[in-house]
Amino acid sequence: MTPKRALITGITGQDGMYLAELLLAKGYDVHGLVHGEHNPQADLVRRVIPGVRLLTGDLTDLPSLMRALTVSEPHEVYNLGAISFVQFSWENPLITTEVTAVGVLNLLEAIRMHCEGDVRRIRFFQASTSEMFGRVQESPQRETTYLAPRSPYGVAKVFGHQMTVNYRQKHGMHASSGILFNHESPRRGPEFVTRKVTRGVARIHLGLQDSLHLGNLDARRDWGFAGDYVHAMWLMLQQDEPDDYVVATGVSHSIRDLLDVAFARIGVHDWTPYVVEDAEFARTPEKNVLVGDATRAREVLGWEPTIDFAGLVNLMVDHDVAEQQGSAHEPPEGRGRPDPGA
Numbered sequence: 001m002t003p004k005r006a007l008i009t010g011i012t013g014q015d016g017m018y019l020a021e022l023l024l025a026k027g028y029d030v031h032g033l034v035h036g037e038h039n040p041q042a043d044l045v046r047r048v049i050p051g052v053r054l055l056t057g058d059l060t061d062l063p064s065l066m067r068a069l070t071v072s073e074p075h076e077v078y079n080l081g082a083i084s085f086v087q088f089s090w091e092n093p094l095i096t097t098e099v100t101a102v103g104v105l106n107l108l109e110a111i112r113m114h115c116e117g118d119v120r121r122i123r124f125f126q127a128s129t130s131e132m133f134g135r136v137q138e139s140p141q142r143e144t145t146y147l148a149p150r151s152p153y154g155v156a157k158v159f160g161h162q163m164t165v166n167y168r169q170k171h172g173m174h175a176s177s178g179i180l181f182n183h184e185s186p187r188r189g190p191e192f193v194t195r196k197v198t199r200g201v202a203r204i205h206l207g208l209q210d211s212l213h214l215g216n217l218d219a220r221r222d223w224g225f226a227g228d229y230v231h232a233m234w235l236m237l238q239q240d241e242p243d244d245y246v247v248a249t250g251v252s253h254s255i256r257d258l259l260d261v262a263f264a265r266i267g268v269h270d271w272t273p274y275v276v277e278d279a280e281f282a283r284t285p286e287k288n289v290l291v292g293d294a295t296r297a298r299e300v301l302g303w304e305p306t307i308d309f310a311g312l313v314n315l316m317v318d319h320d321v322a323e324q325q326g327s328a329h330e331p332p333e334g335r336g337r338p339d340p341g342a
């Protein structure tokens with residue numbers, strides 16, 4: 001049987017890498033879009049997941065997307081590419097909009113034109129986000145919860161989400177959207193709070209760092225494991241009909257909880273001497289509790305998270321201790337500015 005083919009944008013990010021591994025294990029031919037000629041993250045993907053075929057392209061460049069579709073002839077397209085750091089989007093709202101919002105439209109249009117009237121030939125997944133809920137109108141948040149984003153990133157994601165819904169409704173595309181709550185792993189960039197904490201804790205444990213500077217310790221998130229979330233993405237594209245799904249654990253934790261678990265892993269039960277609340281990292285205003293209701297994903301897709309919060313944090317601390325000692329298998333570092341093409 002001819003293997004299924006998939007095209008992934010955002011292949012160099014944590015989700016792209018986990019998804020590529022999942023699809024390769026299922027026998028897919030996997031193509032990934034990478035931005036720029038000498039992208040250091042592309043070398044990491046080549047090294048860690050040698051089965052993936054990389055294509056150059058950019059979500060802001062429609063002809064490059066058309067070319068990627070022609071070369072890969074995918075059955076499934078996963079759009080994981082975005083500028084995804086919320087703080088960065090406040091400093092760079094236009095490029096965030098071009099990549100994270102208009103990039104989705106470019107890809108939908110490229111698929112529509114490529115399929116020439118047979119739009120169901122390619123199934124499309126859009127990575128939407130809990131950041132779309134922003135000033136939350138109900139808790140927990142579900143697929144029908146009103147969208148009230150509070151950052152240029154959240155606004156851009158709402159555009160991509162609604163375009164996906166509209167292309168499904170107007171053009172009959174098999175286009176699904178996963179409203180993904182925070183999902184983490186040892187491959188998470190160190191600018192995000194979970195990895196910042198687990199990496200900092202590992203360095204404190206090894207005597208490489210004295211303290212950890214953080215923003216609001218009372219902020220709460222619904223954190224899951226990225227490997228579980230890419231499984232939900234794949235399940236969405238295996239359904240006969242496309243739809244939108246919240247992907248979340250349904251449990252909210254504070255940054256203090258994160259610190260409790262991470263420091264306990266290295267045997268420290270009072271972390272207060274090590275943690276500095278620093279206005280540089282505080283976001284305002286942030287009074288909302290993001291927590292997702294994944295009932296639809298559970299009932300329709302049969303999806304369940306496999307790793308809980310403590311398991312996730314422990315996994316990340318253990319990885320970071322090994323990495324800081326120079327014995328980890330895969331250095332996920334080297335992420336600078338988020339990669340817009342991928």
Ligand code: G4F
Binds near residue numbers: 083196213216281283
């Ligand atoms: O780890 P964060 O930077 O992630 P955030 O902003 O929730 O966004 C992530 O998850 C979203 C949902 O999946 C994605 F859409 C988005 O692309 C990204 O992947 O911050 C989490 C929380 C925030 O409340 C933040 O204020 O941690 C709080 N925080 C406290 N101190 C900090 C820090 N965040 C960061 N990055 N650094 C701090 O020092």
